Amino acid sequence: MHAFKSLTRQRQYSHLQNVVSLLAAAVLCVAALYPTAALAQGQPKPPVFKSPATFCTVGEDNGGCVNSNPTGLAIGDLIGNDGYPEVVVANDVIYGSITVFRNTQDWDDPQDGLVRAAVYVGGMGCPTDVGIADMGTDAYDHTPDGHLDIVIAAMSGAGHVLIRYNDGNGQFPNAESVFLNTDDPLGLVLWDFDQNGTVDIAIAGHEVVGGQWKPQAELAFREADPGEWDQRVFQAATPGSVFGIRIAAGYVRQPPIPGRLDLVMSMSTDYIFVLLNDGNRNFNTNPPPGFDPLQEASTSLGLALGKFRPGGLTTPDDLALSAHLDAEGEVYFAGPDAIFELDRGYALPDDTLPYGVDVGRVNADTKNDIVVALSEGEPCSPGGGIAVFLGYGDGTFVETPYLFCVDPGNNPKPQYVKIGDLDQDGFTDIVTSNNNSDNISVLINAFEAIPPGP
Numbered sequence: 440m441h442a443f444k445s446l447t448r449q450r451q452y453s454h455l456q457n458v459v460s461l462l463a464a465a466v467l468c469v470a471a472l473y474p475t476a477a478l479a480q481g482q483p484k485p486p487v488f489k490s491p492a493t494f495c496t497v498g499e500d501n502g503g504c505v506n507s508n509p510t511g512l513a514i515g516d517l518i519g520n521d522g523y524p525e526v527v528v529a530n531d532v533i534y535g536s537i538t539v540f541r542n543t544q545d546w547d548d549p550q551d552g553l554v555r556a557a558v559y560v561g562g563m564g565c566p567t568d569v570g571i572a573d574m575g576t577d578a579y580d581h582t583p584d585g586h587l588d589i590v591i592a593a594m595s596g597a598g599h600v601l602i603r604y605n606d607g608n609g610q611f612p613n614a615e616s617v618f619l620n621t622d623d624p625l626g627l628v629l630w631d632f633d634q635n636g637t638v639d640i641a642i643a644g645h646e647v648v649g650g651q652w653k654p655q656a657e658l659a660f661r662e663a664d665p666g667e668w669d670q671r672v673f674q675a676a677t678p679g680s681v682f683g684i685r686i687a688a689g690y691v692r693q694p695p696i697p698g699r700l701d702l703v704m705s706m707s708t709d710y711i712f713v714l715l716n717d718g719n720r721n722f723n724t725n726p727p728p729g730f731d732p733l734q735e736a737s738t739s740l741g742l743a744l745g746k747f748r749p750g751g752l753t754t755p756d757d758l759a760l761s762a763h764l765d766a767e768g769e770v771y772f773a774g775p776d777a778i779f780e781l782d783r784g785y786a787l788p789d790d791t792l793p794y795g796v797d798v799g800r801v802n803a804d805t806k807n808d809i810v811v812a813l814s815e816g817e818p819c820s821p822g823g824g825i826a827v828f829l830g831y832g833d834g835t836f837v838e839t840p841y842l843f844c845v846d847p848g849n850n851p852k853p854q855y856v857k858i859g860d861l862d863q864d865g866f867t868d869i870v871t872s873n874n875n876s877d878n879i880s881v882l883i884n885a886f887e888a889i890p891p892g893p
């Protein structure tokens with residue numbers, strides 16, 4: 440067992456793990472809406488990656504990287520509109536910064552694939568998460584301009600969001616701040632939740648009430664007037680002192696309503712928080728009778744929504760949740776009008792600390808897989824790595840995950856993980872932000888070396 444201290448606004452996000460009680464078993468929970476019978480499947484072909492390339496987020500220092508504590512990650516085509524995505528990482532250091540890595544398109548040697556294009560400092564406190572979307576031309580013109588912008592969630596006294604607008608040349612000189620009613624925003628997701636043609640912001644965090652943390656999601660909707668936002672808070676009813684950690688958008692209700700994404704938030708407790716979008720800037724958060732917590736002493740540090748079973752757009756998304764559990768047993772997730780039922784938990788190696796989760800097709804078949812960032816333990820012991828759970832397409836996954844070290848010879852402690860096709864070869868690659876080694880790692884998919892199967 441580890442001894443931990445309390446989280447305060449003054450502490451950097453990299454110390455989030457000091458709030459988490461490390462319990463006996465690390466488990467990846469996979470929850471499905473309306474589970475279906477397993478399909479007959481062959482064993483999926485294993486994932487194959489080139490040797491990981493690493494890139495210091497701020498700079499080099501005495502053979503290592505300058506202290507930067509990288510946290511949030513995002514992937515998107517920020518420079519040149521050439522189809523090759525860039526990588527953005529939030530650096531949780533004093534005064535805070537974000538780093539933009541330009542995609543060189545030269546991936547024969549993965550170490551040549553990215554170049555640190557710019558580091559933007561100031562105006563953001565301690566950044567915790569980052570997203571990419573077309574937020575408009577600037578704070579005065581919200582009309583989408585075809586260029587992706589950078590959105591940063593940050594802690595600095597009170598929480599706020601900073602938008603850095605793309606000038607069309609891959610530079611981000613103009614910024615807009617959105618001050619929040621949420622302390623310590625730890626998770627960020629971007630989408631046009633009210634379907635009015637402009638991108639909105641959803642935040643996971645908490646508010647301090649009577650000396651206790653009250654977990655909440657905050658939505659900031661674009662208004663017609665320049666610089667104006669309609670900000671709405673949705674607080675989770677949980678006992679004790681609890682904070683929100685991660686937030687994901689997807690289709691939760693049955694049947695899904697095209698374009699109307701719902702929200703799911705993980706918290707430092709046995710609960711998840713489900714918010715169903717009514718399309719009118721309101722989210723239904725009243726749980727029905729029978730809404731149960733995870734029924735385990737657990738903390739959920741990462742979550743992602745994705746399709747793990749057949750059905751396409753006619754079926755709601757399923758949930759992948761990384762958590763620490765101190766006992767075995769069934770776990771049920773529920774929200775109004777829709778129920779997440781855990782198909783089963785998938786064990787991770789002992790002494791690992793699972794953080795971020797992402798969903799995508801890692802081994803080039805048509806089935807979604809799950810990638811988990813491991814901040815402690817194997818395979819870069821003691822500094823973690825990633826675990827890949829290959830999906831069968833029926834809501835089940837391989838029993839034993841494939842483990843990959845993201846920074847051999849170092850103690851990386853990755854916290855965030857993102858999946859994207861950096862070299863545009865049709866196979867998804869993996870990027871991690873390594874909080875302890877102050878760099879990011881890129882694992883380029885080498886699956887083309889194996890003849891793809893069905």
